[in-house]
Amino acid sequence: MVRMIKNVKVFAPEYLGVKDIVFDKEILYVGESINTDVLPFEIEIYDANGLYLIPGLIDPHVHITGGGGEGGFVTRTPELDFSECVKNGITTVIGCLGTDGITRSLENLYAKAKSLETEGINTYIYTGSYRVPPVTFTGSVMKDIVLIDKVIGVGEIAISDHRSSQPTFEEIARIVADTRVASLLSGKPGIVNFHVGAGSSGIDYLFKLIDTTEIPIHHLYPTHMSRNRTLFEQGLEFIKKGGTIDLTALQPEELPNEIESFNTVNCIVEIYENKMLDNVTISSDGQGSLPRFDKDGRFLGLSVGSVSSVPHTLKRVVEKGVPFEDALKISTTNPAKVFNMKKGKISKGYDADFVVIDLESWKISTVVSRGEFVMKDGIVKPRIFK
Ligand SMILES: CC(C)C[C@H](NC(=O)C[C@H](N)C(=O)O)C(=O)O
Numbered sequence: 001m002v003r004m005i006k007n008v009k010v011f012a013p014e015y016l017g018v019k020d021i022v023f024d025k026e027i028l029y030v031g032e033s034i035n036t037d038v039l040p041f042e043i044e045i046y047d048a049n050g051l052y053l054i055p056g057l058i059d060p061h062v063h064i065t066g067g068g069g070e071g072g073f074v075t076r077t078p079e080l081d082f083s084e085c086v087k088n089g090i091t092t093v094i095g096c097l098g099t100d101g102i103t104r105s106l107e108n109l110y111a112k113a114k115s116l117e118t119e120g121i122n123t124y125i126y127t128g129s130y131r132v133p134p135v136t137f138t139g140s141v142m143k144d145i146v147l148i149d150k151v152i153g154v155g156e157i158a159i160s161d162h163r164s165s166q167p168t169f170e171e172i173a174r175i176v177a178d179t180r181v182a183s184l185l186s187g188k189p190g191i192v193n194f195h196v197g198a199g200s201s202g203i204d205y206l207f208k209l210i211d212t213t214e215i216p217i218h219h220l221y222p223t224h225m226s227r228n229r230t231l232f233e234q235g236l237e238f239i240k241k242g243g244t245i246d247l248t249a250l251q252p253e254e255l256p257n258e259i260e261s262f263n264t265v266n267c268i269v270e271i272y273e274n275k276m277l278d279n280v281t282i283s284s285d286g287q288g289s290l291p292r293f294d295k296d297g298r299f300l301g302l303s304v305g306s307v308s309s310v311p312h313t314l315k316r317v318v319e320k321g322v323p324f325e326d327a328l329k330i331s332t333t334n335p336a337k338v339f340n341m342k343k344g345k346i347s348k349g350y351d352a353d354f355v356v357i358d359l360e361s362w363k364i365s366t367v368v369s370r371g372e373f374v375m376k377d378g379i380v381k382p383r384i385f386k
C-alpha cells in the first residue's frame with residue numbers, strides 16, 4: 001500500500017524543511033508538496049499539520065525477553081512491551097541476553113523478536129549472553145550467525161566485570177574471529193557487543209585485538225562506556241582508532257538534576273565538542289537490570305532499564321546545546337552504520353521507519369515502521385492478527 005505523510009518538517013537527520021514523503025516499505029519520494037489527484041494509483045494520505053518527522057529510532061541493546069536475576073529469582077525483570085517501544089519512537093531493536101543465560105534462553109529471545117516483528121517493529125538478536133563459551137542455538141557461534149536470519153552477532157559478552165566468566169584474551173579473540181568470518185560468509189555485520197564492567201582492565205582486550213590481530217575494529221562494539229570516567233577515556237581512545245562506542249542512555253528517573261555529574265548526557269556533550277559524534281551510539285539496556293552492589297560485591301538492589309531512556313537522553317542532550325540534527329545521529333544514522341542497515345535516514349530507498357514528533361513538547365504522536373502506521377495520533381496499532 002502506497003502512503004504519504006504530507007506537510008511535515010523533516011530532520012533526515014539534517015533539516016530538509018517542510019516536505020511530503022511517499023512510501024511503501026521503503027521511501028519512494030521526499031520532496032516538495034505534490035498534487036495527489038494526478039497520481040495513477042491509490043494512496044493513503046496522512047497530514048502531519050506541520051509537526052516534525054525524524055527517522056525511526058534504533059535501540060541496539062535491549063533485553064527484549066527481560067534479564068536481571070542478580071538478586072535471585074524475584075529480581076528477574078519483565079519482557080519488553082511492543083507499545084512501550086512505539087510510544088518512544090523506537091522502530092528497530094537488537095535483542096540480547098545478559099547475566100542470566102540459565103533461565104533465559106536464546107529460543108525465547110528469538111520467539112520474542114519474531115513476536116515484536118509481527119506486531120510491527122524491526123528486530124534482530126545477538127547469540128550468546130554474558131558468558132564464554134557463549135550459549136548458542138546450534139552449538140556454534142558461526143553457524144548461529146550464518147544460518148539464523150535474525151542473528152547479527154554475539155553479545156552481550158561480559159569483560160572486566162565481577163559477573164563475567166573471566167574470559168581469557170584467547171577466548172575473546174576466537175569469538176571475534178569466528179564472528180568476523182561468519183559475517184563474511186553471511187553478508188551480515190558480524191558485531192560482538194561487549195558488556196564492559198567497572199573492572200580496571202576496561203577494554204584492554206579490545207585494544208590488544210586491534211594491535212595483535214588482523215581483525216578490523218568495526219566488529220568490536222563495547223557498551224556501557226559511560227559507566228565511569230576511566231572507561232569513558234578509554235572509549236575516546238577507541239574512537240580515535242576508528243571504533244564506535246555505545247553508551248547506556250540516562251534512565252528517566254536517574255539524576256533528575258544531573259548538572260555537572262558524570263553521566264551519559266554530559267559524555268555525549270563532550271563527544272560532540274570533540275567532533276567525534278559520528279562514532280557514538282546510545283542504547284537503553286531496556287528491560288535489563290541496572291543492579292547495585294556494595295564494595296564487597298554484595299547485591300543491594302536493582303532497577304529496570306527502560307527504552308524511554310533513549311528519547312529522554314536525546315532530549316537532555318539537545319537541552320544542553322547540542323543541535324537536534326546532530327544529537328539525532330546517535331540513535332539513527334550511527335547505529336544504522338554499525339549494523340549496515342538501510343535505516344536511520346529520510347531519503348529515497350531507505351526503510352520507511354518514521355517518527356512524527358512535536359518538538360516543543362517532545363510528544364511522539366505517530367510512528368511508521370516498514371511503511372505501516374504502528375501508532376497514529378497517539379493510538380498504538382500493533383499488527384496482531386487476533
Ligand atoms: C550499565 C549498568 C547500569 C547496567 C548493566 N546491565 C546489564 O548489563 C544487564 C543486566 N546485567 C541483565 O542481565 O539484565 C549492568 O548490570 O552492568
Ligand SMILES: [Zn+2]
Pocket residue numbers: 098156195196224
Ligand atoms: Zn550489560
Ligand SMILES: [Zn+2]
Pocket residue numbers: 061063096098156285288
Ligand atoms: Zn544489557
